[in-house]
Amino acid sequence: MSDVLLQSLITGVTIGSAYALVGLGFAIIFNVSDVVNFAQGEFVMVGAMSAVSLLAVGVPFAVALFLALVIAVCIGLILEKFAIEPAKSATVVSTIIITIGASIFLRGLALLIWGKDFHSLPAFSGETPIHIGSATLTPQSMWVMGVTAVLVFLVHQFFNRTITGKALLACSANPIAASLIGIPVKRMMLFAYGLSALLGGAAGLLIAPIAFTSYDAGMMLGLKGFAAAILGGLGNPMGAVAGGVVLGVLESLGAGLISSGYKDAIAFIILLLVLFFKPQGFFGKAGEERV
Amino acid sequence: MKRYRGFFALASIITLAPILFPVNYFVTVVGVSIAINALIAVGLNLLMGYTGQISLGHAAFFGIGAYASGLLTTLLSWNPWLALLVGLLATWLVAELIARPILRLKGHYLAMATLGFGIIINILMVQPTHITGGPDGLSDIPVLNILGWDIDSDIRWYIVANGALLLGVWVALNLINSRIGLALRAVHGSEVGAQMMGVDIEKIKIKIFVVSALFAAFAGSLFAHQQGFISPDSFSFHFSIELVVMVVLGGMASKYGPIFGAAVLTMLPETLVVFEDYEVLILGAIMMGIMIFLPQGLWVGLSQKIKPLFIKKTISVEPAGG
């Protein structure tokens, strides 16, 4: 049984890292613009699918990964410029619908461009697993966890140490005041979408060698990322990261120890319970409503 | 009578369509699907349009109604009407139970909670294969019988489904025009403001949530009998989204908008059969486009433009309609 436990933990942290990156993207955008971007999962798909296509036409591996990230970021910027910015005064319900629409639209586009097949990316550094007891850890899992840790650290430093990062946080606290003291709020919004898309795209590249990818691979990851962000408390980027890892581990322990058929239900029931009893998530700050 | 003018116009259109086109596929077959979807949308609109609360899990209530009818009539051979009642009762219980904690959440948290609820219910339809039939679904659901009259043809279903829709619209209209309706609009405007005016928002929101769930469950029961077969795919997250789009497309808080939205969205795959690969793309574009350019909805936007014409028409139709 301890093998199952250990293996479930390893798997959970790996998948949870991907959720964490997606959830971090949710949190950053929410922080700056009060919008929950349901198209976040599509960045994951765009990143992975672009890399697959680039590799197929003979682009060297590292260059392909880099270009795929650039493409994901571009999609993020386009999304902000043409779908979010024009609907500036929209309500919560409308922004939810706009971003869900964007997500469906991107999926439709991906279907036309890339077709319906599943694709895989080669693992970054071989597939020889490391054995810990009878549980195993693949090199790709280590890539996923390692790169996630680095990215999360960088984002954390960025928000706390750099002027741009602090400016971003100021936009979220009070956009009018922020613009009055000369922070270019519009540009900050663009920046936030670009950064989120970058994180989403990175998650896609990291996870594709494990889980494959297809035009509709983004939706489920997007939902899980959203759940991660909610679990951690929407306004808190580091909370989203913790939420992602917790969600991944919950799912995988649910599958390993309780019932694999009901594992998603278990994860969502726990999510609902958290929402019911701690409505602002683990680390969220209580919001006030405007009259 | 004036406030029911739209209702009579709707009733007239529904009555005239099969008389003008008695064997038309788009009227007698698609018309049934539209009516069932519209019934859910009208209920969801009460919640979304008048209380400003979003539900990304309404397909679950539709599914609870459908599975209650399906399971009780096939496994236990119950009378369909009794099954329908039990389905409504079960939905009432579930909705009442989750409404309190769920509606305490706001905005995105509410969206997540309803979405999660929808996914949990869907898993409960898929997993216990020995009861629900799992993803392969539940077959051989018996036909509905009204006073010795078997509802087993398209035109009969047209009458029943659209009758149910009119009933639903009537209930919704009365709700909107009641004191609760006034309070509802206050909730949408500003919750804190309404609270200060002595409106018990919590109670009203729960009530509306339950009513809108019951609309969906009722439609679900009809759907189960009309199709004779149900499977979890029909009650997925994707359908919850489609329902939201129907409401938004028509225009939130517009009385007849959701019906228009349901009609457009149900017709969409039927008319796009030539562009099947583009269907997803178009659905996404519609959602974004409407919200960015016509946030009050296509129906409201259009009807404002053609209002003079519209009013003339309803007056000329009204005597015929009753």
Place this chain on the structure above:
Amino acid sequence: MKRSVKALVAGFALLFSINAAQASDIKIGTFLAVTGPASFLGDPELKTLQMYVKKINDEGGVIGRKIKLIHYDTGANPKKAVNFAKRLIKKDRVDIIVGASTSGTTMAVIPIVQKAKIPFISMAGSVKIVEPVKKWVFKTPHTDKMAARKIFIDMNKRDIKKVGLISGSGGFGKSGRGQVLALASEYGITITADESYGKKDTDMTAQLSKIRATNPDAILNFGFGSGPAIVTKNIRQLGIKLPIYQSHGVASKKYINLAGSAAEGVRLPAASLLVASMLPSSHPQTEVIQAYKNNFEAKHGPVSTFGGHAYDALYLAVEAIKRAGSTNKARVRNEIENTKNFLGAGGIFNMSSSDHLGLGLNAFKMLEIKNGDWSIVE
């Protein structure tokens, strides 16, 4: 006002009558999951139908009439399937329906075709479609029940007694799981674990280590899509050296490509079509399979067995119409039921009033993946 109403009515009438085709065409209706989660079934199926309808028409049609294929995309959604089936029957007035890629969409339309009394040949897998027999419903693919039997027979030969089962939570996986659980004891096999995974799951190592803890002799996976490839990779990553069995749901090259070297040694039951070039020339199906494979690959790339089911459905219909000499629905239905020794891509069909599939276990070959390609075990 009056005039505008008239114009409106005329307009509608025009709109709705546009689809009325010439009475001389034989109209074959189909609704497939060309988009959505089961598009890997619907896509080759539609391509096959279109390719062969064109071929038949170029060669002069059937009983002197051309075939008109009318297709709608269900996206694997049973609700849409129901409306499209009605549309085919009532609006397009087709003579026969072939199609429905998934078991869910097939089951959903059965009440409608039964009531409309129109012959319907499904391309979906579940055994529930033809058991119990429904008068107007036939199907071409091998059932999950046959796959389970074929796998168990091979396990008996290899002296495998304890099997860890993992299945997808989709219709195919669930239905296959049911057959495996029901039939195992008949072959003296115990199922030590019964795990599952979701459609979009990304990693199954948790379930697999649970299976390993039950000490099975082999692992059996029933599912399709990306799941089985992930399962296969995960098993080898965990260092589990047990024999792996997959179902016919993965019978396409895509599976080998995705799973890579982990797929070495995996066994699965599949139609002969997959190994067309390895069949002995004495095999009765060789000619028809080779021809289908060449035709399909010349236009659309690697062949899968799913397109083969569409080929069989179309030709079962066409042959029945030929024998009936008309498109009279009752006569065509009887002729489909009377199909004997029809050489299809999936096997040799012998239908009867108690068997609306007509394939024996020998229609399946047990394959093993060797050096990144299929090989025949027996």
